[in-house]
Amino acid sequence: MSSLSPQPARTSADKPVLQLLIAAPRGFCAGVDRAIRIVELAIEKHGAPVYVRHEIVHNRFVVDSLRAKGAVFVEELDQVPDDAPVVFSAHGVPKSVPADASSRGLEYLDATCPLVSKVHRQAERLVAAGRHILFIGHAGHPEVIGTFGQVPAGAMTLVQTVEDVAGLAPADPANLAFLTQTTLSVDDTAEIVAAIQHRFPLVQSQRGEDICYATSNRQAAVKVIAAACDAVLVIGAPNSSNSVRLVEVAEREGTPARLIQRADDLDWAFLEGVATLGITAGASAPEVLVRELVDRLSTRFDVAEQEVEQTRETVAFKLPRGLEQTAAGTTDSGLVRAA
Numbered sequence: 624m625s626s627l628s629p630q631p632a633r634t635s636a637d638k639p640v641l642q643l644l645i646a647a648p649r650g651f652c653a654g655v656d657r658a659i660r661i662v663e664l665a666i667e668k669h670g671a672p673v674y675v676r677h678e679i680v681h682n683r684f685v686v687d688s689l690r691a692k693g694a695v696f697v698e699e700l701d702q703v704p705d706d707a708p709v710v711f712s713a714h715g716v717p718k719s720v721p722a723d724a725s726s727r728g729l730e731y732l733d734a735t736c737p738l739v740s741k742v743h744r745q746a747e748r749l750v751a752a753g754r755h756i757l758f759i760g761h762a763g764h765p766e767v768i769g770t771f772g773q774v775p776a777g778a779m780t781l782v783q784t785v786e787d788v789a790g791l792a793p794a795d796p797a798n799l800a801f802l803t804q805t806t807l808s809v810d811d812t813a814e815i816v817a818a819i820q821h822r823f824p825l826v827q828s829q830r831g832e833d834i835c836y837a838t839s840n841r842q843a844a845v846k847v848i849a850a851a852c853d854a855v856l857v858i859g860a861p862n863s864s865n866s867v868r869l870v871e872v873a874e875r876e877g878t879p880a881r882l883i884q885r886a887d888d889l890d891w892a893f894l895e896g897v898a899t900l901g902i903t904a905g906a907s908a909p910e911v912l913v914r915e916l917v918d919r920l921s922t923r924f925d926v927a928e929q930e931v932e933q934t935r936e937t938v939a940f941k942l943p944r945g946l947e948q949t950a951a952g953t954t955d956s957g958l959v960r961a962a
């Protein structure tokens with residue numbers, strides 16, 4: 624763990640000094656890295672265009688970069704021509720989606736993060752064992768839609784808040800289990816889990832919750848810098864669950880925090896009176912956007928950077944079968960390397 628003692632700040636006659644505490648880990652996780660690589664390799668293997676159902680990850684810069692290489696993003700399978708390959712996003716898809724692709728004879732690649740797939744398999748196992756699942760997550764998020772689509776309708780109930788727990792009326796309270804979305808707030812989820820366990824003491828859980836390593840590591844890292852900063856900027860998309868959670872974690876530490884997609888969104892007024900600024904990035908935001916922000920800050924401030932590392936991540940996921948050989952003959956794109 625790095626010390627939070629300020630580094631010697633350079634002084635400048637015409638620019639105020641701004642101390643930057645940059646959280647580590649931040650930015651790309653192993654699941655996002657793998658999903659982007661799958662799209663890139665699919666383009667290399669099949670040639671453009673390769674269709675991608677839904678944003679491959681929730682980041683406009685990533686989506687635009689892949690579009691420039693030949694990816695075509697669509698919302699549903701019926702927008703994919705019969706002879707084109709299609710990739711499913713990192714958030715996972717309901718079972719009906721690969722089934723529909725197979726019935727049309729489409730070649731598809733599944734970029735679902737292995738940690739999301741793990742929750743899918745747990746859901747199937749619990750339902751097969753006769754349990755009703757309480758699923759803690761956010762309505763409408765693609766991961767939630769994908770996980771609900773692994774089990775028959777009615778086998779799972781969505782729980783979004785502690786208040787929701789009081790309103791639950793399960794048919795068999797002694798035969799419940801819970802699972803969670805992978806990108807939730809660690810602290811909020813702990814409160815919801817406690818409320819469920821208090822109301823249904825016999826509820827079954829596998830490991831407590833299913834929040835992934837990348838989400839919990841990034842939240843722990845931003846918590847530390849937020850406590851030492853006057854303000855925090857989180858680079859990420861508004862529809863990126865883990866990025867929005869990072870803003871909430873910083874604010875819970877009592878530090879004003881803003882989500883920005885990239886340096887162009889920077890509101891200079893937000894930095895008035897800020898001597899120490901924290902910076903982090905959600906799991907779908909590439910490092911190049913962090914550097915872009917630091918460069919932009921440098922135009923008005925004499926910046927002194929300090930990286931504050933909480934955990935070193937070494938997680939990497941295998942590529943799907945069929946792409947490993949393509950990968951062996953290529954090098955990583957700049958987009959993946961930038962992570």
Ligand code: SF4
Nearest residue numbers: 652654655736805835
């Ligand atoms: S945030 Fe977690 S679950 Fe989502 S892609 Fe990354 S590692 Fe997988």
